[in-house]
Amino acid sequence: MPRDHLKLQIIVILWGFTAVLGELLTLSAISIVAYRTGIAALCLLLWLRTRSKLSPKNALILIATGFVIGGHWITFFLAVKVANVSICMIGVATLSLWTAILEPLIIKSRKFRPVDLIFGTITVLGVAIIYRSELEYSHGFLIAIFSAFLAAVFSVINSFHIEKAHHFVITFYEMTGACLLATTFLLFQGEGIPLPDGPSDWLWIMILSVFCTVVAYSQYVELLNRLSVFTINFANNLEPVYGIALAALFFQEYKSLNAGFYLGATIIIISICLYPLVRRKFSPAHPVL
Numbered sequence: 001m002p003r004d005h006l007k008l009q010i011i012v013i014l015w016g017f018t019a020v021l022g023e024l025l026t027l028s029a030i031s032i033v034a035y036r037t038g039i040a041a042l043c044l045l046l047w048l049r050t051r052s053k054l055s056p057k058n059a060l061i062l063i064a065t066g067f068v069i070g071g072h073w074i075t076f077f078l079a080v081k082v083a084n085v086s087i088c089m090i091g092v093a094t095l096s097l098w099t100a101i102l103e104p105l106i107i108k109s110r111k112f113r114p115v116d117l118i119f120g121t122i123t124v125l126g127v128a129i130i131y132r133s134e135l136e137y138s139h140g141f142l143i144a145i146f147s148a149f150l151a152a153v154f155s156v157i158n159s160f161h162i163e164k165a166h167h168f169v170i171t172f173y174e175m176t177g178a179c180l181l182a183t184t185f186l187l188f189q190g191e192g193i194p195l196p197d198g199p200s201d202w203l204w205i206m207i208l209s210v211f212c213t214v215v216a217y218s219q220y221v222e223l224l225n226r227l228s229v230f231t232i233n234f235a236n237n238l239e240p241v242y243g244i245a246l247a248a249l250f251f252q253e254y255k256s257l258n259a260g261f262y263l264g265a266t267i268i269i270i271s272i273c274l275y276p277l278v279r280r281k282f283s284p285a286h287p288v289l
Helices: 002-024 029-052 056-082 085-092 095-106 114-133 135-161 167-188 198-223 229-236 239-251 259-282
Strands: none
Touching: 002 056, 002 085, 002 198, 002 229, 002 239, 029 056, 029 167, 029 198, 056 085, 056 135, 056 167, 085 114, 085 135, 085 239, 085 259, 095 114, 095 135, 095 229, 114 135, 114 259, 135 229, 167 198, 239 259
16 A cells, blocks of 8 residues: 555656646647647557457547546646646646545445535635736636546546556557547647657657656556545645646746735645545545545
């Protein structure tokens, strides 16, 4: 179990770095997702070869889930482009709130708990403070919150998929679905698929595709065998901490954010840290880890 949690933290660090890569890349949000998922799917296909075969029904289900993942990543990178890394990361921090709401709705064995509503309200308060204090970035912030909602949707759905196939096979089909969605959007725009701008863009794309997608995403799917959706999404809420720290290191974003952002972010992060402790105390029959 400690090994699983260490692996989970490494995954979250890699995902925290994706927002920085999105800022470094000159491509549009949709183009980033098209390349990221396309290269990831190709790498997995070369690795799996004939082992990637599934029944048509299961393949279509996983590809459809990939559409949701593609929507999450498109809105994630769009939030980075419209606002900045720090604003995007705090919007994504609402993931645990969305998971607390969606899990009991989708998984019938999970019951909604009053503590979820209390901490959800606290999270909304932090979100409201950031929104009012950072009106310049409000559109990007709302896009990031919607991205977190989509992340909660596919996280809960993936908990049903893990028994259907090997985690690399699941990742291959979901990346294929995400790539199909992004590529379709690009083609409908009538501009074709733009090429990365120079060696640096290609380097960032390869890091994003191989390390942050093939490695990180497939291992996240594998962890669903042993860890609950809540446990994983709770750890994912450290992603904003890593993302904001990396943004400060790469872009010095802390200079452009006011006190309201840090107040709201502090409320959200403290609520994230307290939530599993309080839920364990009042709901001992439903351990979070």
